[in-house]
Amino acid sequence: MVEINTHWKHEGEVLRFIRDSQNRSQEEVALTAKIDRSALSDIETGQKKPTTEQLIAPKKALKIEYLPIFENELSEFLDELFSFNRDIGEGKFEKAKATHEKLAVVKLVPRYKELNIYFSIFESRLLLCFGDFATVEENFKYLDEIFENFGDVQQYYYSYVKGNYFYKKKLDDDALVCYEKVHELMKRGLEKNINVYDNASACCRRNGYTSRSIAFLEEACSLISQGYACNYTVDIYNDLGVDYIDTKNFQRAGELLQKAHLLADEAYTVDPTDENKRRLGIVIFNIGYFFQKAKKSKRAIRFFDKALPYINKESDLYMKAIYHKARASKEMGDMKSCTELINEGKKISKGSEEYAILFDALSLLMYPKDEYVAHINGTVIPYLLKVNFIYAALDYAILVRDYYVSKKRHKSKVQKMSDVIYTIQSKIYEGSFIECGKKYFDF
Numbered sequence: 479m480v481e482i483n484t485h486w487k488h489e490g491e492v493l494r495f496i497r498d499s500q501n502r503s504q505e506e507v508a509l510t511a512k513i514d515r516s517a518l519s520d521i522e523t524g525q526k527k528p529t530t531e532q533l534i535a536p537k538k539a540l541k542i543e544y545l546p547i548f549e550n551e552l553s554e555f556l557d558e559l560f561s562f563n564r565d566i567g568e569g570k571f572e573k574a575k576a577t578h579e580k581l582a583v584v585k586l587v588p589r590y591k592e593l594n595i596y597f598s599i600f601e602s603r604l605l606l607c608f609g610d611f612a613t614v615e616e617n618f619k620y621l622d623e624i625f626e627n628f629g630d631v632q633q634y635y636y637s638y639v640k641g642n643y644f645y646k647k648k649l650d651d652d653a654l655v656c657y658e659k660v661h662e663l664m665k666r667g668l669e670k671n672i673n674v675y676d677n678a679s680a681c682c683r684r685n686g687y688t689s690r691s692i693a694f695l696e697e698a699c700s701l702i703s704q705g706y707a708c709n710y711t712v713d714i715y716n717d718l719g720v721d722y723i724d725t726k727n728f729q730r731a732g733e734l735l736q737k738a739h740l741l742a743d744e745a746y747t748v749d750p751t752d753e754n755k756r757r758l759g760i761v762i763f764n765i766g767y768f769f770q771k772a773k774k775s776k777r778a779i780r781f782f783d784k785a786l787p788y789i790n791k792e793s794d795l796y797m798k799a800i801y802h803k804a805r806a807s808k809e810m811g812d813m814k815s816c817t818e819l820i821n822e823g824k825k826i827s828k829g830s831e832e833y834a835i836l837f838d839a840l841s842l843l844m845y846p847k848d849e850y851v852a853h854i855n856g857t858v859i860p861y862l863l864k865v866n867f868i869y870a871a872l873d874y875a876i877l878v879r880d881y882y883v884s885k886k887r888h889k890s891k892v893q894k895m896s897d898v899i900y901t902i903q904s905k906i907y908e909g910s911f912i913e914c915g916k917k918y919f920d921f
Contacts, residue, residue, distance in 0.1 A: 489528060489547045490521040496540050496586060497522075510539035545583045546593075555584070555593060563600040563635070566607065567673075574604055595621065595632055603639045606646060614643055634663040638674060650681035654690075657681075661697070672698045672708045679717060686868030688906045692721045712741045716761050723764075723771050724869055724906070735765050759788025763799050766806075775806040782806070797826055797833040804840060813844060820844075832865055843877060851881050855891075859898070872902045 497507055504522070508515040513535055520526035521536070530548060537543050546555040562581060565574040578601060584593045598617040605614050621636055628636065641656030657678040664670055675698035682691035695718040702708050719734035742761045746754040766781030782803040789796045804819035820841045827833035839858045842850035855878050862871035879895035882888040 489533070490524050490526075492545070492547050492587065493518075493533070493536055493540065494522040495589075496542055496545070499586065500540065502540075507536060507539050511535035542583050542586065544580045545587065546590075552590075552593070555581070556596070559593065559596045559600060563596075563603065566600065566604050571604075571607060578604055591624075595624070595628070596635070599632070599635045599639050603642065606639070606642055609646075611643070611647075618643070630663055630666065630668060634660060634668045637663070638671065641674070642677065645677050645681060648684070650685055653681050654678055657694075670701050670706055672701050672706060672714070675701075676710065676714060676717075679721075683717070683721070684866055686866060686902070686905050688721050688724055692718065692725070695721065712738050712745065712757050712761065715741070716757075716764060720764050720767065723768050726771070728768070728772055731768055735761065735768060739765065755788050756790070759785050760795065762788065763795065763802075766799075767802060770802055770806050770809075773809075775809045778806045779803055779810075791826070794830065794833070797823060797830060800826065801833060801836055801840070804837075808840070808844065816840075816844065832862075832867060835861060836867075836870060839874060846881055851878055854878055855895070863902075868902060868906065872899065872906075875899045875902065 497504070504515050504518050508518045511518070517526070518536060521528045521532070530551075533547060534543075537545065537547075546552045558577070559581060562574060562577045565571075565577065581597055582601075584590050584597050588594065598621055602614045602617045605611075618640065625633075625636065637656045637659040641653045641660065644650070644653035644656060657674050660671065660674045661678075664674075675694040679691040679694040679698075682688070682694065695714055698708070698714050699718065702711055702714065708714065715734045715738035719731045719738060722728070722731035722734065738761045739758075742754070742758040746758045762781055763785035766778045766785060768778075769775070769781060770778035782799050785799055786796070789799060800819055800823045804816050804823060807813075807816040807819060820837050823833065823837040824841075827837055835858060839854050842854060854874055859871050859874050859878070862868075862874065875895055875898045879892060879899060882892045882895065
């Protein structure tokens with residue numbers, strides 16, 4: 479258990495500190511508490527050691543009923559802080575908000591250093607759930623000033639919460655530094671947290687670092703296999719399956735997507751909520767993506783069609799499904815269906831610059847010409863890299879290179895596109911906090 483060092487000479491000193499900070503006299507507080515001023519003075523000066531019952535009235539008068547003073551109260555307060563943190567992790571936000579109001583009294587006493595550290599960390603975790611970044615940043619200023627004195631437990635919780643802050647701000651490199659610190663502390667025996675790996679992999683995927691994403695998600699899968707509770711196992715299997723598709727490890731991808739589909743289908747059958755419907759739609763779509771990347775376009779289209787009824791038509795996933803179905807149709811040589819899907823895609827992607835560009839680029843490649851390919855090479859691919867559509871950029875780079883190869887000319891352009899492809903692939907396989915290449919890929 480965490481050591482609590484308050485540096486008080488006696489219990490009454492706490493009351494005096496609070497009374498002085500409120501600029502109130504002994505007479506005023508004693509009158510409000512309905513006790514003799516001399517009795518309050520004896521408590522404050524340590525002349526009399528009070529009982530818990532004798533402190534009820536003056537604490538109420540000072541509006542600090544929940545402030546711990548006795549040693550056993552300090553330990554109980556710390557336990558309640560950790561219970562508060564668990565409620566946040568379990569999504570019990572109404573209960574957590576009520577507890578937060580009660581525990582906030584500890585901020586009145588800076589000498590309760592350990593308690594204030596944990597309160598500031600856990601409060602920040604709660605406030606991040608509601609987007610109160612300003613208060614969180616104020617807490618971080620206080621915590622950063624004393625971070626070098628933190629023990630492992632404090633470092634663990636603070637690194638996790640700070641990682642979540644950077645994750646929500648999409649400052650992915652900073653988030654990954656924090657999450658890798660948590661990972662190291664977990665290796666030293668601290669509490670296992672699957673959410674750390676899930677968030678870290680999302681940071682990696684947003685930047686195209688697929689090998690790092692795989693490493694994090696494999697750690698999450700390892701914890702799941704050991705029996706650690708996880709409310710989003712479907713998402714873990716699904717995301718890891720997609721990562722393996724993109725690295726062409728189709729066997730592992732198929733195993734994971736099959737597990738994800740069974741779990742998602744069972745969840746939706748038992749509890750047909752919108753969220754479970756969405757999850758099932760994502761998994762079915764990714765099975766279609768699996769077959770598309772495996773060059774089995776007919777089966778891919780079948781699964782894209784199965785996925786569409788489960789997907790909100792206003793979502794990015796719906797545009798993505800239409801786009802990949804169009805790509806699969808082109809690969810089958812079904813130009814009529816491809817054209818119809820591109821036209822539909824152009825209509826529904828008006829609010830999304832990324833997908834509008836993808837559908838335009840695909841229409842140019844229906845019947846490619848040098849000027850169309852030059853536009854994709856000079857405009858589309860750089861844009862896709864800029865917005866971190868890494869795999870779309872890689873896809874079009876390969877298509878452009880293959881076009882130049884088919885023309886049996888433009889040797890310099892073929893070489894340039896080969897360099898672009900190599901650069902993108904290098905980013906995808908960029909280093910990880912464990913040796914992913916050796917552990918998960920056939921290098």
